[in-house]
Amino acid sequence: MGGPSHVDRALSALRQLIFSGELLPGSDHLETELATRLNVSRTPIREAALQLQAQGLVEVRPRRGIRVVPVSAQDMRDIYDILTELESLAAARAAQACYSKQDLATLATAIRDMDDALTTSDLPAWAKADDQFHHELVRLGRNARLGQIVSVMRDQVRRARAATLFMRPKPTQSNTAHRNVYQAIAERDPVRAHDVHHAHRRQACETLVELLETHRLHGL
Amino acid sequence: MGGPSHVDRALSALRQLIFSGELLPGSDHLETELATRLNVSRTPIREAALQLQAQGLVEVRPRRGIRVVPVSAQDMRDIYDILTELESLAAARAAQACYSKQDLATLATAIRDMDDALTTSDLPAWAKADDQFHHELVRLGRNARLGQIVSVMRDQVRRARAATLFMRPKPTQSNTAHRNVYQAIAERDPVRAHDVHHAHRRQACETLVELLETHRLHGL
């Protein structure tokens, strides 16, 4: 069976390099350089770069290199605007879908994991569980295209959150909000699910952008 | 100066072939076939196909060919859900942006063109002006990422609308709705701009999906 192709590996590797910060935001990288680095020819690099460009992670600029796009505070606002609307829509749709408690088990698990992480002050674990919750929420909304868009937006947010995770107050509110969204979905109340989640994301955006701006974290 | 590359031309050509229906939804096309057809090598075809895949217009399936993705009625609902939320958000943001009447001139022009097209019953012209209005609206919302997403979604809608344009009743309501959105933006009333546009798109979705389903137009 065909294992992952060189393009696939280049994609993962480049994502890894970007998220880990080894490829700094704003930095340019020639195709040849990356090809050498990943031990492949230019072809898979070019194809991977094209896909990353479509995801907004890099920008290919002829003769200047493949650029890791920096994300400003304003960009983050734009991204959150999209994320907020689409996730809230997913929440509403999930509430309309008449899920049983069993269907919502994964959501409940994510919430529990967040609580656990909070009591042990394990912020990375909290972030992971938080991602899990949002991912599940969108999945329950049953709109594959929406899921894809949201996941691209969430990648960007993740980059910024990594830089600010340890500056934040304990995210107690988030857990409460998630619990309320879960309740609304379980009770099949789309409007409440939508509104609660919307307010939650809006708040999260404010918190994040404020941190970015006060700490002068531009071009993440 | 560097004219458009082969990749650029392949992209336009393939889009043209898809939108014109020469490449039927659901049909598969080998890289070599398309390369011969467009008089280029496989390389630009592969790169173009990757970008079209990112836009959801084709699906590249190893050894089975590049497939023009068919769009079902349910797909169209999903697409409209996204479009509705994001365009409405753009409308709200546009209303918050304190634009002068001059800034809104292009919107007004689009509305006038729609009216003209309606009185002469020139439906293609109406569709074009309609696109223009929505495009302008989103531009005024000042969120580049949102603009990109919306434009991808609108491509899909365009495919379906082309098939149903002449089945519809005269789109008088649309013109009224657009006028109201324009008004709300001019009066800097984000909530009304949002809600009016939201209702408008929702209605459009219902109309379109109903046509698709009654006429059994699956896999457009």
Next chain:
DNA sequence: GCACTGGATAATGTATACTTTAACGTATAC
């Protein structure tokens, strides 16, 4: 008749060679 094996085939995945061209530096004219 059916399932399985194995090889032929053809399409993709990848590397590489080649072409084109933008960017940079140098030299020259003024």
Next chain:
DNA sequence: GTATACGTTAAAGTATACATTATCCAGTGC
């Protein structure tokens, strides 16, 4: 000293050659 023209160079764009491998079909065994 500045600006323009020109040549060099290196990077991307493209074609192509090659390697890999899924698919199909014929043949075999049962």
